[in-house]
Every structure is written in C-alpha cells, then in structure tokens.
Amino acid sequence: MTDRLAAPRGTRDLLPDEGPAWSRLERIAAGLSERYAFERIDTPLFEPVELFARGLGESSDAVEKEMFRVSGARGSDEERAEWALRPEPTAGIVRAYLEHGLQVRPGPLRLWMIGPMFRYDRPQAGRYRQFSQWDVEVIGDPGPMVDAEVIELAGRFYAEVGLRNVVAHLNSIGDAACRPGYRAALVGYFGARLEHLTDDSRRRLAVNPLRVLDDKLLEPELAAGAPRAVDHLCDRCRAHFRAVCELLDRQGIAYAIDHRLVRGLDYYTRTTFEFFVAGREGQQQALGGGGRYDGLVELLGGSPTPAIGVGIGLDRTLLALADQGDTSLTTRSALLALLGREGTSLGARLAAASWLRDAGLAVRADGSERRLGRQIDSAARIGARWAVILPDDSAGEVGERTVVVLRDLVAGEQQELRLADVPAAVSGTAQQPPRAVPGV
Numbered sequence: 143m144t145d146r147l148a149a150p151r152g153t154r155d156l157l158p159d160e161g162p163a164w165s166r167l168e169r170i171a172a173g174l175s176e177r178y179a180f181e182r183i184d185t186p187l188f189e190p191v192e193l194f195a196r197g198l199g200e201s202s203d204a205v206e207k208e209m210f211r212v213s214g215a216r217g218s219d220e221e222r223a224e225w226a227l228r229p230e231p232t233a234g235i236v237r238a239y240l241e242h243g244l245q246v247r248p249g250p251l252r253l254w255m256i257g258p259m260f261r262y263d264r265p266q267a268g269r270y271r272q273f274s275q276w277d278v279e280v281i282g283d284p285g286p287m288v289d290a291e292v293i294e295l296a297g298r299f300y301a302e303v304g305l306r307n308v309v310a311h312l313n314s315i316g317d318a319a320c321r322p323g324y325r326a327a328l329v330g331y332f333g334a335r336l337e338h339l340t341d342d343s344r345r346r347l348a349v350n351p352l353r354v355l356d357d358k359l360l361e362p363e364l365a366a367g368a369p370r371a372v373d374h375l376c377d378r379c380r381a382h383f384r385a386v387c388e389l390l391d392r393q394g395i396a397y398a399i400d401h402r403l404v405r406g407l408d409y410y411t412r413t414t415f416e417f418f419v420a421g422r423e424g425q426q427q428a429l430g431g432g433g434r435y436d437g438l439v440e441l442l443g444g445s446p447t448p449a450i451g452v453g454i455g456l457d458r459t460l461l462a463l464a465d466q467g468d469t470s471l472t473t474r475s476a477l478l479a480l481l482g483r484e485g486t487s488l489g490a491r492l493a494a495a496s497w498l499r500d501a502g503l504a505v506r507a508d509g510s511e512r513r514l515g516r517q518i519d520s521a522a523r524i525g526a527r528w529a530v531i532l533p534d535d536s537a538g539e540v541g542e543r544t545v546v547v548l549r550d551l552v553a554g555e556q557q558e559l560r561l562a563d564v565p566a567a568v569s570g571t572a573q574q575p576p577r578a579v580p581g582v
C-alpha cells in the first residue's frame with residue numbers, strides 16, 4: 143500500500159468551510175489599509191539568504207534556526223543558489239524600496255502587504271511553517287505620532303474582526319546611542335548569574351544580550367530583577383517613548399509596558415510592541431507585533447531613514463476568534479439556487495443566473511435534468527437559503543419580467559414573483575449554517 147499524500151508538516155490547507163472567515167479577515171485588512179492611506183506592495187516569496195542575514199541579523203532565530211532555504215532546479219547553474227522563503231515581510235519591502243528608488247517619491251511612504259511567510263521551526267499549536275501576515279510599513283517617518291497610529295491601526299483591526307480583550311504590550315529598546323549601555327548592563331547582570339541561564343541564553347548573552355530576555359525558560363525572578371531598557375534610554379529615546387505613550391493615552395488605547403519585550407529581530411530600535419488576548423500572553427500566542435527599525439534602510443545600503451511597521455498574524459487571529467466562539471466564522475452571504483423545470487432550457491438558466499449575479503446575489507445554477515424535487519433537496523443540502531424555480535421557456539424567452547417561484551428553503555414557503563423582484567425579496571438575508579468550522 144502506498145502512503146497517503148498529505149500536506150507538509152506545519153502547513154494548513156484552507157478548506158471551503160474556513161474560506162468565508164479567511165476572506166473576511168483579508169477584506170477588513172485591505173479596507174483598513176485603504177482607510178489609513180497605505181499603498182499596496184507585493185514582494186517575492188523568496189529572496190537571497192543574504193538579504194535576511196543582513197536585514198534580520200545573524201543572531202536572530204529567524205536566520206539562525208528558522209530559515210527555510212530553497213535551491214534552483216537540479217543541474218542548473220542556480221542549483222546552489224542560496225535563497226530563502228521569506229520569514230517576514232520587512233526586509234523584502236525595504237529591498238524593493240531601495241531597488242526601485244521609491245525614496246524619491248514624496249514621503250513618508252506608507253505600504254501594505256498580505257501573504258504567506260515561512261519559518262522552518264518545530265510546528266506546534268499556533269506555530270506553523272507557513273502562515274499569513276497582514277503587514278503595514280511606514281518608511282521615512284520618525285514618529286512619534288505614526289508609532290501610535292500603527293498601534294491604533296492594529297487595535298482597530300482586532301476590534302473590527304470582533305476579537306475582544308486584546309492588549310498591546312509596549313517597550314522601547316533605545317537606539318544606537320543608548321542601546322550599547324543597556325547591552326552592557328544586561329551583560330553585567332546576567333554575566334554574574336550564568337549558572338541560572340540555559341545554554342541557549344548563555345550563547346545569546348555573547349551575541350545579542352537583549353535576546354536573553356526573550357528566552358521563555360528564563361527564571362521569572364531573574365527576569366524581574368534584570369535591567370530595564372526604559373531606564374537606559376538616552377534623552378531623545380526617552381522623549382520619543384513618552385510621546386508615544388501620551389498619544390496612546392489620549393486615544394484611550396490600553397497598553398501594558400512590558401520590559402521583556404525586546405523582539406527577536408536585530409534591526410528594531412525604540413518602540414516595540416506585540417498584541418495578545420489578555421490572559422493568553424504566552425510565546426506562541428502573539429497575535430501580531432512590530433516596531434520601529436530606524437537603522438534597517440541604511441543597513442541594506444540606503445541613506446539613514448526612520449521606519450516603523452506592524453505584522454499581524456492572520457492564522458492566530460482566526461484561532462483566537464474560534465476560541466471566543468465567534469459566529470462570524472460561519473457567516474456567509476445567502477446562497478440562491480437557480481433551478482429549472484423539465485422544459486427550462488440551459489440557456490434560460492444561465493441567463494437568469496447571470497442577471498441575478500448582476501444584481502449582486504450569490505447564485506449557484508443547477509444544470510441537471512433531475513426532477514424538480516431532487517433539485518430542491520440538493521439545493522437545501524448544499525446550504526442554499528433560497529431557490530428560484532424558472533418556468534418552462536419552450537414557449538418564449540426567460541427575462542426580468544418572467545414570473546418565477548421563489549422558495550425559502552429554511553421556512554419551506556414559496557411565492558410567485560417576477561425575476562426582477564427577486565433581489566429585493568431576498569435582500570438582507572445572511573446565512574448561518576449550523577455546522578461548526580473544523581480545523582481553525
């Protein structure tokens with residue numbers, strides 16, 4: 143017996159039952175991107191490893207352990223090419239920004255993107271090897287207003303999709319002026335307590351001491367006593383951070399200062415933030431995160447340019463909605479089945495379906511020769527809310543004035559009316575099939 147083919151570990155198929163919920167998230171993300179005046183950008187799913195190694199930092203988990211490498215076709219010159227599937231969107235966007243000279247456009251540039259990211263990590267609940275992010279980036283804006291604006295935008299997304307109790311964790315990790323002092327303080331503190339650190343943390347201490355705070359196995363008392371980034375900020379970074387907090391306060395946006403929030407990627411400066419459902423603030427539970435990366439454009443070959451971005455995990459947002467028992471997950475627009483009698487031509491069915499679709503309805507036309515009763519049964523089984531039954535058209539054309547039967551498949555009632563009156567008769571009906579959405 144051959145093994146059954148299955149999706150690779152750590153990936154998920156988006157099945158038809160989940161489609162409407164996923165589309166809804168994408169629609170809300172796209173709509174907010176427009177309302178906040180972001181312009182769309184799309185970059186390739188893979189880029190040279192070098193881009194991520196430089197852009198994310200050799201010591202980041204994304205580069206060190208999770209890079210999903212790909213090579214060219216066997217035997218080709220490119221076989222050994224060092225590409226990686228993108229682990230995050232920012233490096234590719236900044237690469238495109240520099241490559242296409244977008245810095246000459248009147249700035250700041252506000253860009254958005256949506257699509258899959260890849261991290262070759264050990265899969266577990268909420269951690270996939272392929273997952274999707276909605277991402278926004280503002281390049282060329284030093285803040286602090288835009289920092290508060292992107293945090294507010296993320297918060298609005300969670301509110302619009304219907305997620306409750308989302309909290310923002312916030313921190314500032316300083317800049318090139320003050321970070322070295324903070325690093326030194328961490329090295330001093332943890333260096334004197336090496337016996338309490340995991341092997342991983344000892345290694346982190348040598349290459350990127352901030353990331354010791356990221357170690358989920360760090361003893362809580364040790365973490366609590368560690369030097370705090372906010373106590374080591376230079377005057378400019380402190381003023382920036384205070385301004386961001388004040389703007390959030392004025393907007394009534396709840397946040398918690400989180401001294402351990404240093405983010406995994408090396409390129410972050412100043413403002414960093416992550417979103418969680420309150421009480422569910424574990425490692426694999428961040429719903430999104432982002433921050434300022436004032437050094438990245440220069441690091442990738444451009445001139446010094448301040449920038450900030452946020453990436454929202456769509457898979458985890460959907461998981462969190464499912465946890466809350468959100469009904470929008472199973473809501474879809476009312477489907478209308480278009481059925482014919484024995485003498486109804488296929489042309490009439492197609493023409494009537496087309497007319498109803500012009501009017502904005504979701505229509506599934508039955509092109510079978512089955513008896514009407516059978517067609518009605520199967521329309522109900524596929525979850526149609528309504529059936530429109532066309533008359534025999536052997537005597538003439540079916541058009542807007544033709545009298546049809548509109549059957550309510552839930553109530554089991556029916557009425558006669560003109561085809562042209564169907565859209566008004568069914569408007570405003572949403573459909574909530576009783577079945578649960580599996581697997582989200």
Ligand code: AMP
Nearest residue numbers: 268269270273428429430431453455458
């Ligand atoms: P990060 O750049 O790691 O902060 O990722 C931004 C967001 O993407 C996170 O807050 C998660 O919501 C989501 N995310 C990151 N990694 C994964 C993963 N392996 N599986 C699913 N979602 C992820």
